[in-house]
Amino acid sequence: MVNRVLIRIKVVQILYSYYLKKSNDLAAAEKELIFSLNKSYELYHLLLLLLIALTREEQLRIDTAKNKKYFSASDSHLNMKLADNLFVAKLAANKKLQEYVERQKISWAEESDFLRYMLNKIKSSDLYGAYVSSAEQSFETDREFWKKVFKTIIVPDENFLNLLESQSLYWNDDLDIISTFVLKSIKKYDEQSSDDQELLPMFKDDDDLEFARKLFRESVLAIDRNRNLIDLHAKNWEIERVALMDVVIMSVALVEIETFPEIPLKVSLNEYIEIAKSYSTAKSGHFINGILDSIIVQLKKEGKLTK
Secondary structure, eight states: OOOHHHHHHHHHHHHHHHHHTTOOOHHHHHHHHHHHHHHHHHHHHHHHHHHHHHHHHHHHHHHHHHTOSSOOTTGGGOOOTTTTOHHHHHHHTOHHHHHHHHHHTOOSTTOHHHHHHHHHHHHTSHHHHHHHHOSOOOHHHHHHHHHHHIIIIITTOHHHHHHHHHHOGGGTTTHHHHHHHHHHHHHHOOTTSOTTOOOOOSSSSHHHHHHHHHHHHHHHHHHHHHHHHHHHHOTTSOGGGSOHHHHHHHHHHHHHHHHOTTSOHHHHHHHHHHHHHHHSOTTHHHHHHHHHHHHHHHHHHTTSOOO
16 A cells, blocks of 8 residues: 555655754665655555544434434434445445454544534535435445545545544645555445455565665765766756755656666656655756766666666
8 A cells, every 4th residue: 555656755755854854874764765655654544544433423413413312303214325325335334444444543432623623614514415315225325425525525625634634644745645545445445345454465475575675775875976967967056055855856766777777767767756746845846857867878878877
């Protein structure tokens, strides 16, 4: 689930912090990288758990209404469709999710105000109106409802983004990527599976974990050499005026290009140019592309790069 796009971003972020602090503790920095990746995996489970928490909030509302001594006209026609959502019932029974939640002690129990706010927003939406007005209730339609709600109502919500940011600084930039994995998990969830249905693993395979560790270690070791290379090729730029984030991004890109020959050159370049567009200045993408192209030409001439 933690893919190489996210790994590259995390390596750049941790290396930037490492360089800014002028730290010499490589082991501690690598530990922070792995911790950051673990937090991304935690966010994946927390977002799945949110669907369950919102459904339980709806169930609580209905139970409260039913227990009132006097019922209003609207109470007598309580719609149970969301409370009885078949997809969420299946997800809530997932043993892998339950085990992770219990082990990591994650919960939405302390966020009752947010749950009420988000549930109100969902129930006032056209999506909800269409959902409850339809006579059909199946696992597929219930799953599709939550997929659309998550994508179009929950993820873009400013209060939701602020809440995640307040809970963990590591989640500031994770939501866009992690939400795609949540949507993938919702889409692929199987009605016929047992309660042991697998969720997405943290890493696709051991190669991705090794990629993260090796990319970071080599980037730390090469930062001074790469800074000199960048200085040499930034002809009309004073290196002191180049954004530190640009230097870090280019350094990590060069390490990947030289250390992982199996990754196509174009793939690596495109990935780091995209990172620059998101995490540095408006002109960084163009600047980084030009500098890296110049350095790559030199490395090829020197026989240090064959791809």
